[in-house]
Amino acid sequence: MSDKIEGVKKLFTSKSARVETNRGESYYNNLFERCQARLDELRAQEPVNRLDFSELLSEHGTDRRDFMKWVSATTAMLMLPPMFAPLVAEAAELMNRAPVIWLELQDCAGNSEALLRSDGPKIDEIVLDIISLEFHETLMAPSGHQAEKQLDGAMGHFNGKYLLFVEGSIPVGAGKEWCTIGASGENFLDHLTRVAEGAAAVVAVGSCATYGGIPAAAPNPTGAVGVMDVIKGKPVINIPACPANPANMVGVVLHYVLTGQVPELDSLLRPKFAFGYRIHDNCERRAHFDAGEYVESWGDEGAKNNFCLYKMGCKGPMTFNNCSIVRYNEGVNWPIGVGRGCIGCSEPDFWDKYAYERPMADAKLKAPTGGVEKSVDEFGLGLLTAAGIGIGIHAAASAIAGKKEDGGEA
Amino acid sequence: MTKQLIDQIEGEASIRFDMKENMVDFATIAFPHFRGMEAILEGKPALDALVVTPRVCGICGHAHLMASVRAMESAYADANEPVQLTAKADTIREVTLVLEMIQNHFKWIYLVIMPELAKLRPEKIALTPLKGAYAASLASKALASFAGQWPHSSYMLPGGVSCDPTHLERIKAQSLVDELISFFEKECAGTALDDFLAFDSCHDFNALESDIGEIERALTAAGMHKKGFAYDRFMVLGEHRFTNPAKVMQTRLLQADEKHVKTHSAYSPSEKTFAKNACYKDEFYECGPLSRAMASNVELIKSMHRRFKDSAYSRVMARIFETARLLDHARDMLGSLALNEDSLIPPKPITGISGCGVGVVEAPRGPLIHRVEIEEGIIKSYEIVTPTQWNIGSSVKENPTPAQLAMMGNVTMEEALFIFRTFDVCSVCTTH
Ligand code: SF4
Ligand code: SF4
Numbered sequence: 001m002s003d004k005i006e007g008v009k010k011l012f013t014s015k016s017a018r019v020e021t022n023r024g025e026s027y028y029n030n031l032f033e034r035c036q037a038r039l040d041e042l043r044a045q046e047p048v049n050r051l052d053f054s055e056l057l058s059e060h061g062t063d064r065r066d067f068m069k070w071v072s073a074t075t076a077m078l079m080l081p082p083m084f085a086p087l088v089a090e091a092a093e094l095m096n097r098a099p100v101i102w103l104e105l106q107d108c109a110g111n112s113e114a115l116l117r118s119d120g121p122k123i124d125e126i127v128l129d130i131i132s133l134e135f136h137e138t139l140m141a142p143s144g145h146q147a148e149k150q151l152d153g154a155m156g157h158f159n160g161k162y163l164l165f166v167e168g169s170i171p172v173g174a175g176k177e178w179c180t181i182g183a184s185g186e187n188f189l190d191h192l193t194r195v196a197e198g199a200a201a202v203v204a205v206g207s208c209a210t211y212g213g214i215p216a217a218a219p220n221p222t223g224a225v226g227v228m229d230v231i232k233g234k235p236v237i238n239i240p241a242c243p244a245n246p247a248n249m250v251g252v253v254l255h256y257v258l259t260g261q262v263p264e265l266d267s268l269l270r271p272k273f274a275f276g277y278r279i280h281d282n283c284e285r286r287a288h289f290d291a292g293e294y295v296e297s298w299g300d301e302g303a304k305n306n307f308c309l310y311k312m313g314c315k316g317p318m319t320f321n322n323c324s325i326v327r328y329n330e331g332v333n334w335p336i337g338v339g340r341g342c343i344g345c346s347e348p349d350f351w352d353k354y355a356y357e358r359p360m361a362d363a364k365l366k367a368p369t370g371g372v373e374k375s376v377d378e379f380g381l382g383l384l385t386a387a388g389i390g391i392g393i394h395a396a397a398s399a400i401a402g403k404k405e406d407g408g409e410a
Numbered sequence: 411m412t413k414q415l416i417d418q419i420e421g422e423a424s425i426r427f428d429m430k431e432n433m434v435d436f437a438t439i440a441f442p443h444f445r446g447m448e449a450i451l452e453g454k455p456a457l458d459a460l461v462v463t464p465r466v467c468g469i470c471g472h473a474h475l476m477a478s479v480r481a482m483e484s485a486y487a488d489a490n491e492p493v494q495l496t497a498k499a500d501t502i503r504e505v506t507l508v509l510e511m512i513q514n515h516f517k518w519i520y521l522v523i524m525p526e527l528a529k530l531r532p533e534k535i536a537l538t539p540l541k542g543a544y545a546a547s548l549a550s551k552a553l554a555s556f557a558g559q560w561p562h563s564s565y566m567l568p569g570g571v572s573c574d575p576t577h578l579e580r581i582k583a584q585s586l587v588d589e590l591i592s593f594f595e596k597e598c599a600g601t602a603l604d605d606f607l608a609f610d611s612c613h614d615f616n617a618l619e620s621d622i623g624e625i626e627r628a629l630t631a632a633g634m635h636k637k638g639f640a641y642d643r644f645m646v647l648g649e650h651r652f653t654n655p656a657k658v659m660q661t662r663l664l665q666a667d668e669k670h671v672k673t674h675s676a677y678s679p680s681e682k683t684f685a686k687n688a689c690y691k692d693e694f695y696e697c698g699p700l701s702r703a704m705a706s707n708v709e710l711i712k713s714m715h716r717r718f719k720d721s722a723y724s725r726v727m728a729r730i731f732e733t734a735r736l737l738d739h740a741r742d743m744l745g746s747l748a749l750n751e752d753s754l755i756p757p758k759p760i761t762g763i764s765g766c767g768v769g770v771v772e773a774p775r776g777p778l779i780h781r782v783e784i785e786e787g788i789i790k791s792y793e794i795v796t797p798t799q800w801n802i803g804s805s806v807k808e809n810p811t812p813a814q815l816a817m818m819g820n821v822t823m824e825e826a827l828f829i830f831r832t833f834d835v836c837s838v839c840t841t842h
Contacts, residue, residue: 106445108466298572328554
């Protein structure tokens with residue numbers, strides 16, 4: 001019993017932002033100088049496309065104030081102190097120096113759809129326009145052979161410098177030879193390996209590219225895997241979720257332009273600025289969780305009063321993502337806002353383990369605080385389905401959490 | 411034989427052309443990608459389909475969600491446990507579906523049709539893809555007010571919807587739709603929505619000084635009113651407030667029933683394809699906005715059809731006109747939404763349900779069918795038939811599919827590639 005209680009405590013009290021948001025003055029001063037040097041260097045470079053940020057801003061009728069609002073929000077999102085805002089603004093303007101190649105593999109095109117309608121329609125759209133995705137199967141004008149020529153051109157010209165964004169999983173099992181891409185009929189794996197060769201870093205966008213995603217759900221008919229399973233010896237950045245949040249895609253590019261480096265990553269190679277937060281800790285229904293007020297069945301009184309969705313299968317307590325903060329579709333809403341639980345779409349294998357409506361108590365899972373996969377009973381989470389006990393444990397656990405925090409990673 | 415690769419759709423397709431004296435003699439179509447969604451669903455708890463099937467497609471995932479939940483509700487009925495829906499739940503589902511169609515259409519107009527038309531008529535078309543993206547973002551924001559996120563929402567459940575919107579959310583959605591309507595009036599149509607909807611002849615388009623006017627004139631200049639004919643028979647299977655199921659032979663409306671829909675392997679002799687052709691009693695039918703307008707007797711489109719039949723012109727203009735109709739419809743539905751009803755009337759837990767169910771909805775491109783067999787809440791089998799399988803199958807020369815037929819005879823390869831796009835292709839749905 002006491003083990004169980006320990007497990008629950010650990011799971012429900014690991015600190016939300018596992019990222020150091022304040023690293024002290026000298027750290028930031030140092031970083032500031034490095035970023036400044038990087039931006040000077042970029043400014044001296046030829047733009048990779050002709051788009052001019054300030055021109056586009058005025059074309060879109062965006063005034064400086066809107067832009068500065070966006071800048072401070074983005075600076076905060078990247079977990080930088082306000083003194084970096086002018087640099088972030090500069091980085092946005094130098095975005096046209098960052099060559100980006102975008103590949104669509106085994107996917108639903110949902111991430112590029114999400115990106116197309118990115119946050120802050122004006123500014124992020126412009127950012128998207130500017131990074132202009134040197135090569136994006138869905139958005140780009142030429143097609144077929146011409147597109148391949150353009151891809152080869154971009155790869156040659158920006159060798160070693162481009163960021164490669166990948167959407168979709170890679171079939172390496174039975175599906176390896178089934179699915180081909182481009183006029184030459186290359187299979188996905190060969191195609192990805194070839195294009196990744198000259199990339200500065202590979203960014204896996206969405207849960208398919210990160211973990212294999214939905215195509216990898218049992219029985220994984222095509223043998224789908226994620227980018228990090230096949231690309232070795234290259235920095236890989238994962239931006240999981242289904243779809244990935246456009247704010248996080250823009251964040252990664254901006255970070256790269258600003259610092260020339262990949263952002264700090266967690267054990268699953270996710271940028272901490274976006275995935276250092278636990279849904280549960282920033283959830284608007286958290287007060288109801290703490291009060292032991294749960295939706296007990298869809299459409300009941302609890303549902304009408306926006307109670308906690310834990311018993312309806314909400315995976316917020318073990319899911320790391322910032323959608324409880326940035327939300328979706330320009331901050332309009334998010335799944336928990338419409339009364340369905342979080343499905344844990346930024347965590348590995350959620351299709352098979354958790355999916356819809358199964359309380360975590362019925363799933364095998366790995367605590368965000370690390371360790372091997374355990375059944376929920378071993379964690380003692382099952383206890384939480386009895387609301388009364390849940391509150392007791394939770395209350396006790398919160399008190400302890402206030403004092404000490406040591407939640408590391410797996 | 412020439413192979414042409416089609417991208418900038420959702421996924422990829424390839425067409426092989428047989429040319430005769432520079433004109434298309436025959437074409438086969440292949441969809442080379444595959445994920446195995448139906449196999450993934452087998453053996454999973456039934457409600458998992460509500461999170462899995464929207465992921466079939468990044469552009470019409472909502473239609474998949476609705477088809478899936480309708481299939482489940484139909485399985486409840488099959489098990490003698492009929493599910494009830496309040497008018498409120500029904501309206502919210504319908505509003506979000508319509509908004510998804512609207513975003514799709516805007517994207518198609520600005521990111522597909524205009525650039526493709528520009529290839530045929532370079533001097534005529536100014537490209538403004540961000541307009542399409544902006545309009546689509548307004549529609550998906552309004553959608554997300556009820557559905558939580560877009561793409562890939564899972565907020566519908568057997569018996570209703572999980573959201574319980576207040577007046578505040580309704581007003582938010584209404585103002586987004588109003589903003590979108592003014593955007594449409596100012597930036598796309600160049601005239602008020604109501605005036606646009608009152609058009610009764612194609613000549614009315616011609617007078618517009620706007621993107622839509624430009625598109626209409628370019629289509630005519632490119633001769634698209636004389637090309638791209640398919641079978642002149644149309645299929646609508648989804649039951650909605652904006653259209654109704656019907657089989658339309660030229661202009662004759664007949665009854666249609668999903669049970670006559672079967673799929674067959676596609677004909678693709680020189681390339682592997684994962685697509686299957688969808689047929690109604692073994693015959694090919696065209697589906698999508700033109701079909702829906704014919705089935706619901708939209709006067710303007712019927713008059714257009716009298717002049718230009720099922721040409722590429724009619725297909726494009728019918729989708730543009732549907733966008734306007736759906737905007738109007740979304741505004742009406744939001745206005746009439748009764749917030750005091752229940753969002754969801756809980757049915758018996760699905761673990762106690764065994765039965766077969768079918769869910770049919772009209773997705774942006776046409777009828778989308780989900781068929782499910784459930785045994786004690788576990789999926790035994792799942793079948794998905796998508797709109798692109800109707801329009802863009804690949805069959806033999808003697809019995810071509812609508813898209814094949816539309817590309818055959820008296821068109822150049824460039825024209826054929828344009829005609830192909832008038833069907834609004836979705837590869838990821840087709841093969842799923
Ligand atoms: S992660 Fe989700 S949105 Fe992205 S490709 Fe996969 S299914 Fe589509
Ligand atoms: S709804 Fe989910 S994330 Fe929110 S408090 Fe409840 S369990 Fe946590």
